[in-house]
Amino acid sequence: MSRRVRETFSAYHPLVSMTYFALIFTCAMFFLHPVCLGLSLSGALAYALYLDGKKALRFGLLYMLPLLVLTALLNPAFNHEGATILLYLRDGNPLTLESILYGAAAAFMLIAVIFWFNCYTAVMTSDKFVYLFGRVIPALSLVLSMALRFTPRFRAQITVIANGQRGLGRDPGRGSLWRRGRQGIRILSILITWVLENAVETADSMKSRGYGLPGRTAFSIYRFDRRDGMALLFITVCGAYIARGAVAGGVRFTFFPALAGAGGGLYSLSLFAVYGLLCFMPFFINVREERRWRSFVSKT
Amino acid sequence: MKRGDIWTKIIAVLFVAAALLTAWVWDGGARRVAGPAAGSDLYRADAAPARQPRPAEPVAATGSGEEFSCFLSVRCDTVLSNLALLAPEKREMVPADGVIFPAAEVTFHEGESVFDLLRREMRLAGIHMEFTNVPLYNSAYIEGINNFYEFDAGELSGWMYKVNGWFPNYGCSRYLLRAGDEVEWIYTCDLGADIGGGGAVTGP
Numbered sequence: 001m002s003r004r005v006r007e008t009f010s011a012y013h014p015l016v017s018m019t020y021f022a023l024i025f026t027c028a029m030f031f032l033h034p035v036c037l038g039l040s041l042s043g044a045l046a047y048a049l050y051l052d053g054k055k056a057l058r059f060g061l062l063y064m065l066p067l068l069v070l071t072a073l074l075n076p077a078f079n080h081e082g083a084t085i086l087l088y089l090r091d092g093n094p095l096t097l098e099s100i101l102y103g104a105a106a107a108f109m110l111i112a113v114i115f116w117f118n119c120y121t122a123v124m125t126s127d128k129f130v131y132l133f134g135r136v137i138p139a140l141s142l143v144l145s146m147a148l149r150f151t152p153r154f155r156a157q158i159t160v161i162a163n164g165q166r167g168l169g170r171d172p173g174r175g176s177l178w179r180r181g182r183q184g185i186r187i188l189s190i191l192i193t194w195v196l197e198n199a200v201e202t203a204d205s206m207k208s209r210g211y212g213l214p215g216r217t218a219f220s221i222y223r224f225d226r227r228d229g230m231a232l233l234f235i236t237v238c239g240a241y242i243a244r245g246a247v248a249g250g251v252r253f254t255f256f257p258a259l260a261g262a263g264g265g266l267y268s269l270s271l272f273a274v275y276g277l278l279c280f281m282p283f284f285i286n287v288r289e290e291r292r293w294r295s296f297v298s299k300t
Numbered sequence: 301m302k303r304g305d306i307w308t309k310i311i312a313v314l315f316v317a318a319a320l321l322t323a324w325v326w327d328g329g330a331r332r333v334a335g336p337a338a339g340s341d342l343y344r345a346d347a348a349p350a351r352q353p354r355p356a357e358p359v360a361a362t363g364s365g366e367e368f369s370c371f372l373s374v375r376c377d378t379v380l381s382n383l384a385l386l387a388p389e390k391r392e393m394v395p396a397d398g399v400i401f402p403a404a405e406v407t408f409h410e411g412e413s414v415f416d417l418l419r420r421e422m423r424l425a426g427i428h429m430e431f432t433n434v435p436l437y438n439s440a441y442i443e444g445i446n447n448f449y450e451f452d453a454g455e456l457s458g459w460m461y462k463v464n465g466w467f468p469n470y471g472c473s474r475y476l477l478r479a480g481d482e483v484e485w486i487y488t489c490d491l492g493a494d495i496g497g498g499g500a501v502t503g504p
Binding site: 080081082083085088091092093094096254256257258260 | 387389390393419423426428429430431433444447449
């Protein structure tokens with residue numbers, strides 16, 4: 001938790017964060033240019049490491065690395081397109097360099113997006129989401145913010161129930177397979193009963209607090225000041241420049257039949273530079289703030 | 301053990317038995333329906349015209365049989381008049397005369413099919429070729445040659461084959477080669493209509 005205190009990008013206005021993540025998700029999913037993939041993945045990794053530290057690193061090594069290898073190997077098993085034939089598979093279809101590289105690129109893209117989502121969930125908490133969309137789509141934003149917290153809640157409740165059952169001498173981790181299965185079903189049954197009852201209680205509670213009444217206001221602590229304006233302007237300008245460049249083919253890359261794409265030109269380089277700035281923006285903001293903080297501390 | 305538990309188990313076993321029985325009966329029914337219709341074979345190929353060879357069951361070519369020679373060519377001239385439909389990165393790869401593999405005399409072994417011949421010759425010539433095996437037609441299907449794939453030049457495009465001037469109406473793994481056969485692989489942009497082979501697709 002001590003790291004979170006100096007997480008500056010989360011302290012920006014929700015509109016800034018939302019715009020940033022909407023833009024970065026779109027770019028991360030559509031730009032398959034290797035340079036863009038590298039920038040997006042390193043930006044996401046840097047930010048995830050800053051937010052979560054060792055946990056993000058372990059997640060990356062434990063789940064993302066195998067995913068990368070699996071996707072890179074799986075693609076050429078089904079896709080044999082490409083001009084560079086490395087060797088022939090046993091059934092007679094060619095194994096091509098392009099299909100392997102395409103699989104790797106797709107895996108990099110997937111991993112980058114997953115890491116960006118990790119950052120997103122850490123930054124865009126549900127109160128920010130409801131604050132942003134509460135007026136535009138009130139019902140949907142409420143439902144979404146409630147639905148998104150179901151899974152963690154259920155998981156916590158399952159632990160509570162299992163502990164309770166263990167206290168009664170019905171340990172779900174012991175006994176024959178049949179016994180453990182029955183015990184698991186019993187826990188699920190208790191959970192579902194709890195969920196149904198809890199839903200009724202939540203609905204009553206919300207009704208009594210006036211949800212859905214006209215003119216109801218919500219407390220929010222967000223203020224849009226100069227700093228947020230500057231950040232939003234920066235994101236918009238960068239986004240517009242990149243979007244224009246993407247439409248003009250400045251970050252185009254094709255894997256089939258042979259690798260080809262935009263590269264050495266000055267225009268493409270400028271696009272990559274801007275995209276890199278955008279990807280590392282939260283990281284830069286945090287580092288700058290942390291440095292500033294340290295310098296203040298050392299002076300006093 | 302309580303009485304209730306025994307009954308639960310008996311009912312569960314009965315359920316599984318009923319499910320298995322249903323699956324068995326269902327499967328038998330499906331097999332009867334999928335059997336060969338009149339005038340076509342097990343793999344739904346229409347009857348070949350008289351004087352043309354009947355489709356054979358593809359077998360693994362041993363390569364030990366007698367050697368014969370035949371002719372093979374691979375062309376994509378139809379693409380030349382449909383360049384606008386092609387993706388820009390593929391446009392550069394179209395040969396100027398539309399010939400990917402010029403007509404040449406090649407050898408084959410007894411019992412080999414048109415597919416075996418294409419696979420071997422493309423590999424020897426270093427030309428890219430991708431296929432899938434389609435159990436429904438009991439044959440390989442050629443998806444792409446030289447990185448020109450089906451649907452690359454419009455949604456009616458793809459590879460077709462022609463032997464001695466006739467477009468067979470069955471898969472290339474089922475056409476057994478005979479000495480002197482003239483095999484042509486041609487790219488169509490209009491389901492065969494633009495290369496004179498529409499009949500193989502729509503039926504006689």
